[in-house]
Amino acid sequence: MSRKISIIVPKIEEVKEIWDLLTEEDRVLLIQNANLKHYRRNELIHCEGDIPTHMMILVRGKVKIYKNGLGGRTQIVRMLKPNAWFGYRAIFSTKSYHGYNTNAMATEDSSVYQIPASTINTLLHRNASLAYNFIVRLADELGASDARVVSLTQKHVRARLAETILFLKDNYGFREDGSTLDVCLSRDDIASLSNMTTSNAIRTLSGFAKEEIIKIEGRKIKILDEEQLFRINKMG
Template sequence: MEELDFISGSKVSQSYQKGQRIFQEGSPSLGLHCVNQGKIKVTKTSGDGKEQIVRLSKGGDVMGFQSVLTETTYSTSAVALEDCVVCFIPRADFFRVWQSNVQFSTSLMQMMAKALGAAEVQMLHLAYKPVRERLAEALLLLYHTFREEDQALPFTIAISREDLASMVGTAKETATRLLSDFKEEGIIATRGSQVTILLPNGLSRIASLYD
C-alpha cells in the first residue's frame, strides 16, 4: 500500500524466524503489521482448542487491521512459515493517518471487505465441501498466494502436514492420505515437507466439483 509511506517514519522492522509468533490471539492489539518479505499463516483457535488457518500473508500484505479498528485485542495469531521481515506501525500513528488521509482509509476498508468476503467463502466451503475438494482448494490457495508472477513452473512450497490439515479443517492423517492420492494421480509431487504442484488445472477440477 503506497499510503503506508505516510507513516514510514513510525515503522519498526522486525525479523522473525520460521515458526516464530508475530502476534498472539487475545493479546493487546498494539498496531498494524506490514509484511515486508516472507510467508506467514494467520490462525484462529476453535472452541475445542484446534488451530484453523484463516488466511495466508506475503510481502505487501497488512495484518491485524481488523483488530486495530474494531477491538482491543488481536482476534487471530500470526506465525512465520519461513524467515520473514515485518514492519510494525503503532496504533496511535495508524489512527492519525486513518483520520487525515482519505485514500489510506478507503484502501484499508476495501482490504477489510475483501478479507471478510474471503472468510465467508472459506466458512461456506468448510460446511459443504468434502475434504478432498477442500485440500485441492488449499493447495491452489498456496499456489496463487505465494507463486511469483514470473516464476517458472512447477511451483514448490515447504508446508507441514499439520498446517495443511488446519487449512482444510481435518486431521493430519487425512490430509497426508489425500496428498498421497494426489501424488499417485500425478497432480503433485512431494519430498519431505515440500509439495510441488505439477498440474494446477487438475487441482482446479477437483476443487470445483461441488461449486
C-alpha cells in the same frame, strides 16, 4: 551460537501500496514511527488476547494467521506474503477489548514493519484515500472469509485439499521450474488450512500423488495436473 547475517528488506518508502497514498506530511509521520522487526521461523508475532498496539506490514517471509479452536485444533484463516498488512482488524474493531482474536506466526524467517495504532488512526483521519484503501482491503478479506465458510463446511476433503493447493499457488506462485509451489508448509499446516485432520491431509495428499495430480518431495509440492485440481475442487 548466533551469527551476524545481513537481512535484506525494503525500506518503508519502498512499500508502494502504502507510500503512494501518502502526502509528504504523512510520510514524515510514518518514517518517524515505523519500526522494523525480525522473526525467525515458527516465532509467534502476536497471540490471541494480546492487546493490539500496532499495525504490521510484512516485507519479507511468510506468516500464517490462525485461531485456536476446540481441543487443540487450529484453523488457519489467512496466509500472508510480502506487502501484506495485518494486525489492523483488531485495532479498529469495537469488539476487540479482549485483544486480538487470532494468532500470527512466521512460517519462515520474516521481517515486519510495526506502525503504532495511533499513527494509523491519525493518518486515516486526515487521508481519505488511505482510509478508502483500508475499506477495500477489509471488503476483500470479508468476501474471502465468507466464501471460506461455505467451502470449509460444505466441500469434501478432496475438494478442500485441492482448493488449498490452488490457493497456495495463487498466493505464492511457483518456483523457477514453473510448477513447484513457492511455499513449504507442514502437513499439519496444510490440514489447518483445509479443515481436516493431519492424517487426512497426509492420506489425501499422497492419494493425489498416486493419481499423478501432484508430486511430493518432502514439503515441496509440484503441481502436475492443475486442470484435475480444478475439477476436484469444483466437483468434489
